[in-house]
Amino acid sequence: MSRVRALKRRLKESLPAAKRVAGDGVLRKEWLLGARRAQVLLGVVVLVGLLVLPPLRDWIAELLFTEESGRWFRRRKRLSDLGEVFVSVVSFVYWFGGIGAAVLALLDDAPKVLERRKPLRMADPVAQTMAAPAGGAPDAAMAQPLGSTPDSAAIAVQATMAADAGVGPTGTLAASSGSNGTGGSAPIADDAPTVAEPPPMMPDAGRYRIQNELGRGGMGIVFHAVDSVLERDVALKQLPRHLVGNPVLAERFRTEAKVLARLTHAGIVQVFDLVENDEGMFMAMELVEGGSLDGVLEERGALPVAEVARLGAVMAEALAYAHSQGVIHRDFKPGNVLLADDGTPKITDFGLAKIAREGPKLTQEGAVLGSPAYMSPEQAAGGVAEQAADVYSFGVTLYEMATGRCPFEGESIASVLSAHITQPPPDPASFGDDIPPPLSELLLQMLAKTPESRPHDLTAVATTLRQLTN
Numbered sequence: 001m002s003r004v005r006a007l008k009r010r011l012k013e014s015l016p017a018a019k020r021v022a023g024d025g026v027l028r029k030e031w032l033l034g035a036r037r038a039q040v041l042l043g044v045v046v047l048v049g050l051l052v053l054p055p056l057r058d059w060i061a062e063l064l065f066t067e068e069s070g071r072w073f074r075r076r077k078r079l080s081d082l083g084e085v086f087v088s089v090v091s092f093v094y095w096f097g098g099i100g101a102a103v104l105a106l107l108d109d110a111p112k113v114l115e116r117r118k119p120l121r122m123a124d125p126v127a128q129t130m131a132a133p134a135g136g137a138p139d140a141a142m143a144q145p146l147g148s149t150p151d152s153a154a155i156a157v158q159a160t161m162a163a164d165a166g167v168g169p170t171g172t173l174a175a176s177s178g179s180n181g182t183g184g185s186a187p188i189a190d191d192a193p194t195v196a197e198p199p200p201m202m203p204d205a206g207r208y209r210i211q212n213e214l215g216r217g218g219m220g221i222v223f224h225a226v227d228s229v230l231e232r233d234v235a236l237k238q239l240p241r242h243l244v245g246n247p248v249l250a251e252r253f254r255t256e257a258k259v260l261a262r263l264t265h266a267g268i269v270q271v272f273d274l275v276e277n278d279e280g281m282f283m284a285m286e287l288v289e290g291g292s293l294d295g296v297l298e299e300r301g302a303l304p305v306a307e308v309a310r311l312g313a314v315m316a317e318a319l320a321y322a323h324s325q326g327v328i329h330r331d332f333k334p335g336n337v338l339l340a341d342d343g344t345p346k347i348t349d350f351g352l353a354k355i356a357r358e359g360p361k362l363t364q365e366g367a368v369l370g371s372p373a374y375m376s377p378e379q380a381a382g383g384v385a386e387q388a389a390d391v392y393s394f395g396v397t398l399y400e401m402a403t404g405r406c407p408f409e410g411e412s413i414a415s416v417l418s419a420h421i422t423q424p425p426p427d428p429a430s431f432g433d434d435i436p437p438p439l440s441e442l443l444l445q446m447l448a449k450t451p452e453s454r455p456h457d458l459t460a461v462a463t464t465l466r467q468l469t470n
Helices: 002-022 025-034 036-064 081-121 152-166 247-261 293-300 305-324 387-403 413-422 437-446 458-467
Strands: 066-069 076-079 208-217 220-227 232-240 271-277 280-285 337-339 345-347
Touching: 002 025, 002 081, 025 081, 036 066, 036 076, 036 081, 076 081, 208 232, 232 247, 247 271, 247 280, 293 337, 293 387, 305 345, 305 387, 305 437, 305 458, 387 437, 387 458, 437 458
Parallel strands: none
Antiparallel strands: 066 076, 208 220, 220 232, 232 280, 271 280, 337 345
């Protein structure tokens, strides 16, 4: 029984991945050509079934189910009716079981294909950052507004060179603790180390009694804690003591707390408190236990249009509210959207957020910040990220929700950044007949290369999305 349960569990994990891979021509080809176990198993099944099974099956049938007929010298042996049934059953069981095993092996390879492509698609919920090329001031072309000159291709080359310089062995630029379905991820900085020393398991957080660890990453750790004063569960994000000494990291952490504290919206994770003591810095946040949108897409692939519209409308209104308060997220993606138990999406991880006309400048001009798969062309080119950059990243997220894939995927981070700058996005309708024209048109408008060509009113975008829920 334990083997049956294990097989059911593996099938449950493999079927959604196989559906996603089969819907992508590039991934499908890679899947079918790279499924060595399935290929070898199918070959063995065919060879044995054609060369070994027939004589072996017939010999056993003659040995067990032979009957004689006729009289005297005319007597002869033949298979009984039961023997005929035996031959048919053995053949059916063999071919059904053998081909079924090959299919199961093929399905089992689908998650591995997605896992290999995961760093390139940036589906993993980690924030990423890339500093400008070493050696002082960044190249002027990196900060040049896209479309202001006919040299957009040159900008793409600059971004590609910078990206190639920053790519590490894992295919990411610099990673922080990822969203974990509890209240967001820790912030990051240009000079932050990729891997940090693990903080203490149960640090002293003052009024907050830590229950257990929920997740950790290079920039910190998230706990489930109880507020001993107000007696409520919270997600407690810690920037450990050995990272608090980094002034950029510490200021980013405070900035995220201040950003979230000023935003009160059902679609944005709420922050309750900021604590600084000898153990480090702690941010007490709303505990969201429904997982992340990234996890849902990883498991299910493309979502129904009505669900895309319902979730998208709430996210559009939350982003519109943040923009009305002068806050630009700058790293919007599925990994930074948590889902409450009732299915309400909540935006989190404002570690890269920009507060208009406030606060110290934490990044140099020309730095490329964000997650490449969801990054706007102006961000990819090292330009200034304004509200239109959030609209673009939101459009990429909706595109992935509707089609099961990002509009731009490539063999390297550099190629993805270059595609954002220079290539038009594929028509969403080409990935499925169930995507209605109004949704396709909206997505293509949000993914316009120039900021001024994108929708300026996210409230109107939310209204358009709500009309698609019917």
